[in-house]
Amino acid sequence: MAPLHLFIVNKSGGLIHHRPLGPKAPQIGTNEWLRIGSTFHSLHAIAAEASPVRLPGNKNPYGADDGIEFIEAGGLVLCCLQTRTGVKFVVTAEPGTPELDLMLREIYVLYSDCALKDPFYELEMPIRTDLFTSAVDALLEQLESRNTKSSADRPIVRF
Amino acid sequence: EFLATPTIPPTTDPPNHAVESNVYNVASLVARNSSQMVVHSLHIFDRKGKTLFSKTYSKAAAIGQQQLRQTSQGPAEEDPVDEQRKLVFGMLFSLRELVGSLAPEGEKGGLHSIRTGASTLHNYETLSGVRFAMYTTNDVGGADASSSSRRSSAAAESNVSVRDALRHIYTELWVESVIKSPLYRPGEMSTVGQRSSGSGGGDAFDIRSTNFEKKLDSFLQSMPWFR
Numbered sequence: 001m002a003p004l005h006l007f008i009v010n011k012s013g014g015l016i017h018h019r020p021l022g023p024k025a026p027q028i029g030t031n032e033w034l035r036i037g038s039t040f041h042s043l044h045a046i047a048a049e050a051s052p053v054r055l056p057g058n059k060n061p062y063g064a065d066d067g068i069e070f071i072e073a074g075g076l077v078l079c080c081l082q083t084r085t086g087v088k089f090v091v092t093a094e095p096g097t098p099e100l101d102l103m104l105r106e107i108y109v110l111y112s113d114c115a116l117k118d119p120f121y122e123l124e125m126p127i128r129t130d131l132f133t134s135a136v137d138a139l140l141e142q143l144e145s146r147n148t149k150s151s152a153d154r155p156i157v158r159f
Numbered sequence: 160e161f162l163a164t165p166t167i168p169p170t171t172d173p174p175n176h177a178v179e180s181n182v183y184n185v186a187s188l189v190a191r192n193s194s195q196m197v198v199h200s201l202h203i204f205d206r207k208g209k210t211l212f213s214k215t216y217s218k219a220a221a222i223g224q225q226q227l228r229q230t231s232q233g234p235a236e237e238d239p240v241d242e243q244r245k246l247v248f249g250m251l252f253s254l255r256e257l258v259g260s261l262a263p264e265g266e267k268g269g270l271h272s273i274r275t276g277a278s279t280l281h282n283y284e285t286l287s288g289v290r291f292a293m294y295t296t297n298d299v300g301g302a303d304a305s306s307s308s309r310r311s312s313a314a315a316e317s318n319v320s321v322r323d324a325l326r327h328i329y330t331e332l333w334v335e336s337v338i339k340s341p342l343y344r345p346g347e348m349s350t351v352g353q354r355s356s357g358s359g360g361g362d363a364f365d366i367r368s369t370n371f372e373k374k375l376d377s378f379l380q381s382m383p384w385f386r
Contacts, residue, residue: 004263024263032260039257043250050246051278052220054198060276069272072318073258075266092261095315123165 003078003093004053006107006136010124011086013041017127021140026096040090040131044080046067103143110135196317197374198379199278200234206288208248210351212366216379220294251282251290272318283325291325332378336371337365
């Protein structure tokens with residue numbers, strides 16, 4: 001019931017961020033992360049093409065290209081949010097972890113607040129902003145305490 | 160005195176269901192209730208990626224196939240529907256590797272389901288490498304955003320039931336009809352889409368010689384979520 005990893009892929013398929021989100025996350029080397037990022041990028045698009053039915057214009061209701069949103073596997077679930085600009089936010093977690101799509105949307109907000117508004121951040125480059133890292137830490141803490149307290153109406157307070 | 164035997168109505172399905180023999184018509188009775196799933200298609204692949212069996216059920220999927228054939232610009236001998244099936248197998252293969260490397264220690268990373276905005280692909284892989292892949296619509300158990308956890312658990316439940324169905328199709332239908340057929344020879348099955356140009360194709364085991372498809376159709380129609 002815990003998140004495992006977060007990774008962010010830019011619109012060309014290059015990995016721009018990866019980090020573990022919990023203690024049970026397996027150790028994965030940098031090279032393998034790069035491979036995972038680009039493989040997922042291609043498979044995301046292939047999944048939409050292989051589907052027997054397609055959304056109109058291949059766009060989902062958010063205006064982004066359709067692709068993998070959720071994968072269930074033995075011992076793992078994977079949730080992906082693709083934005084209109086082609087950036088993919090992907091989180092892996094143990095099965096049964098709640099509110100993964102909410103977490104991804106909040107991380108998207110943190111990305112636009114911390115990384116995109118950073119004057120030194122270059123678009124599509126790896127994110128090295130400390131503010132982003134600490135904001136994601138704070139978000140994780142809030143989500144965890146929200147789930148243990150099970151108070152569904154407590155709002156997400158941003159930094 | 161001859162007493163007419165009363166007809167026993169089917170216990171699970173609505174009355175008009177028993178009359179339809181054409182699977183397409185049955186499947187096109189898409190439920191108005193949006194929380195019901197529609198099965199689009201079923202594919203069975205062997206461990207090398209060859210398609211052993213493939214069938215389209217829903218009208219939407221049949222229309223999609225037609226459009227694919229019409230709009231394809233590739234060389235004439237390559238069937239775009241064939242190419243799409245190869246994409247499905249390739250995707251299942253690569254994604255299994257991917258989740259295997261992402262899963263925590265000690266977890267068997269078998270791929271269960273893949274959801275996109277358009278459809279969900281359910282996958283069941285056997286120890287011998289045979290993959291049963293079924294495309295369905297996305298199960299929407301409540302479109303309300305605040306109930307996302309309830310929706311995901313409802314979707315998870317229906318995903319489990321589809322997976323159980325795929326396992327049943329393997330153990331009770333595939334093994335019983337195909338593997339146990341006296342004509343079966345492993346490694347020499349005729350594959351879908353293969354032009355039988357006489358390259359030993361005469362001896363290959365054809366699934367159509369079994370009653371697998373009929374049994375499969377009646378099993379799927381008996382499923383409460385198959386519409």
